Amino acid sequence: MASLSTISIQRPVLALVMNIIIVIFGIIGFTYLGVREFPSVDPPVISVSTSYTGANAEIIEAQITEPIEEALNSIAGIKSLTSSSRDGGSSISAEFDLGVDLEVAANDVRDKVSGVVRRLPPDVEAPTVRKADSDASPIIFLNVFSKQRNLLELSQIAETILKERVQTIQGVSSVQVWGEKRYSMRLWMDPDKLAAYELTPLDVQNAVNRDNVELPSGSVEGSSTELTVRTVGRINSPEEFNDLIVKEDNGIIVRFRDIGHAELAPENQRTILKRDGVAMVGIAVINQPGSNQIEIADAFYKRIEQVKKDLPEDIELGMGFDNTEYIRESITEVQQTIIIAFALVVVIIFAFLRDWRTT
Known part of the structure; x- marks a missing residue:
């Protein structure tokens, strides 16, 4: 069987046509090629983030980070487990072996986290499970x-x-x-007034959670129409927060304005x-x-x-x-390398054949 080089020399027209076809397919593929600095390879890392506003790092470590770590330790395929506890939040990163399916690993992590939620403080925010994404970095x-x-x-x-x-x-x-x-809504409370009315900040929080809600109210049907009833229950302005009823006892109503004041101010x-x-x-x-x-x-x-x-x-x-500046420089280097390689190939072939037409 004749080699590829022999066929190319004996049938130059066929070789030229095949090269043109390869070039055409290359150009078509190049137009659909994504341009980025590195290949899109997702690292085998899954993170668990939990927020607990007002808690210090020691409480976060003892009541959130350690229970979640204990639950994640039983998952197969984990290479390393790192955690960070800080004021107001916890972050845990689980690195898996390269052969582990990330989708399966993420589901395992979610299952373990769901099982440990009941052991966390009642007012902590639900833990968030995320897969590391190579496309999540800003360009x-x-x-x-x-x-x-x-x-x-x-x-x-x-x-x-x-x-x-x-x-x-x-x-x-x-x-x-x-x-x-x-902007955020700030509720300022006077400790002396709270004590006078036998109230605590928790009572104020419960009052806000109780009254600052919108509940479904059903609908009103007519002969040919149906209207949805909406009950406006959200508190939006400082005046509405000041009028919030915190306590009612024996006909005595204690509003928030009696123990403090609300204002719209920048968040922390x-x-x-x-x-x-x-x-x-x-x-x-x-x-x-x-x-x-x-x-x-x-x-x-x-x-x-x-x-x-x-x-x-x-x-x-x-x-x-x-980041595209580095990509542009890389593309320029590739173009220069292609030109130099093409020139060297032509020169080397001509040095052996000594004939420009054959080359």
Whole structure:
């Protein structure tokens, strides 16, 4: 049987046609190829996060982290188990062997966590189980800052203008705002007044949980129509919280205004981003799996130029990082390598054959 090289020399037209077909298929495949820095390989890691507001690290460790760790230790295929307990929350990461099916492992973790929930404190938030995702890391990070505005105003601009404009770019999975600051309803209580009415902060919390709800109210049917009845039960304004009934005893009504006051104020600052000592917020862009990160970056910069026209003059934008820069450099290196390799192949073949036509 003749070798491939012999057939190519004896039938040059066939060899040329086959090469053209290979090139055509290569071009078609290249158009569908995702462009990213590293291959999409999900690490075999599953994390369990639990929030317990107001608890210190010691309580978190004893009442949340240790019970969950004990439950996870019985799962087969775990390579290592690491945990972190801090004020207000617990994080546990379980790394599995490479051959373990992540879907099966995630289901096993959820089952174990569900079984241990009854051993956790009653007012703790439900644990969240997540699989590590190679596509969950931001590819672009944009800084938003101003020397004339506070974090509340910057957060509002980032949420309503920048985030809404950027998340409509094709290939973008989500847009996160980092370092933002939001409004929250604060309930301030006077300890002396609480003691005078024989109340505790827990009584106030129970009153809020009892009255700050919306319950289904059924519907009203007519001869040809049916209307849904909605009972407005949510408390939204400081005035409504001040009118909240905390206690009623022997005809005496104690409202929240009698023991304290409510106000709309910024929430507690947990994280903060700064540039040259000035607080700022960040816009993190996360791409969809298999999308072209370079095309997303190009569309992002075009969109930002359009958005700048609608921003106040004191708002400044700066790039935190852009991972596509490394991808562009890698592509340039690959192109240069291909050209050099092609030239070397031609030169070597010509050196042996000594004939440009045959080469």
